[in-house]
């Protein structure tokens with residue numbers, strides 16, 4: 001038997017013993033390395049001093065993770081008032097926050113104005129009017145960017161493709177100039193920049209570079225009519241490694257064609273990476289509960305389910321699944337790795353060749369992004385614990401929920 005798999009200096013079986021399973025485990029060193037790869041690439045292209053890297057909170061909103069990035073000087077891309085509250089609770093700087101999203105409520109606009117955020121990424125004509133009204137009532141002027149939709153196909157999964165004409169996101173490219181004119185005429189708005197985000201899990205930077213090119217043409221056309229933008233926000237979307245045989249692009253390679261187009265400009269730059277800062281830094285630890293051989297399929301029922309990690313059920317996404325202790329010479333069987341939830345769509349992996357016994361521990365890899373962030377209590381399952389390792393040290397960063405907490409907000413009829 002080989003020794004158990006480790007994350008940094010900590011053996012994962014000891015984490016399972018201490019905190020139970022299912023359990024998300026993150027590496028602080030990997031989070032830091034992902035952020036520094038971004039920063040070093042900006043440095044290498046000579047744009048770091050005018051760049052702001054805003055971590056997209058929705059990828060993983062745990063306070064400890066936000067705090068790791070805040071300490072590294074990151075800004076944050078938020079999509080709700082709840083995320084703004086998290087950023088502030090985690091020590092983030094409101095002045096480095098950009099607020100994205102198609103349906104910001106008036107209460108959220110007010111909250112963000114009062115906090116003094118860097119910019120609102122506005123996604124419709126109505127939002128311009130609403131923001132103007134809310135800012136006026138507070139006696140403030142709201143910093144705005146328009147999120148434009150450059151209509152380029154990012155060639156990723158349709159659910160995570162956001163920059164096509166058919167998407168609900170952003171304003172149509174053709175409408176952008178008239179909307180900037182409208183914004184310029186509203187007394188309580190200050191035009192700051194332009195924003196685009198075309199999709200997620202992009203492995204090829206060409207579509208993002210093409211989007212930037214279109215955005216730059218628009219920026220120049222606006223300048224020609226006197227609307228001068230201070231910053232260009234190129235969004236997030238860089239892909240990560242989900243399968244060991246399909247490694248993700250390095251930040252240096254992915255960002256190069258985008259930054260080459262921006263290096264000669266003078267605008268400030270904003271980036272909104274989410275997945276690429278956290279995805280490969282986390283895994284989901286789970287234990288095999290039941291092995292269930294069948295006529296057509298063999299099932300390994302594990303204690304993590306679609307409520308813990310929804311990506312396989314939602315996008316048919318692949319995550320590598322590996323044993324914590326490698327049974328080196330044992331005979332492998334092909335398993336469906338499934339959870340206990342009452343849905344046929346509740347699976348974590350199809351057709352995985354593994355040598356398994358009941359009680360074995362498995363790691364579902366690349367689970368740091370859109371894992372715990374999308375977890376639910378479906379089937380009245382308490383959400384998993386979250387742990388961060390740092391060298392030989394383990395920190396519990398979110399304790400496991402209790403069943404009592406799950407219905408504490410509910411009431412019986414009188």
Ligand SMILES: *Cc1c(COP(=O)(O)O)cnc(C)c1O
Nearest residue numbers: 056100200236237272273274275
């Ligand atoms: C989700 C999102 C991001 C982050 O996308 P990743 O693919 O996780 O990098 C950035 N900007 C906006 C507007 C988003 O909605």
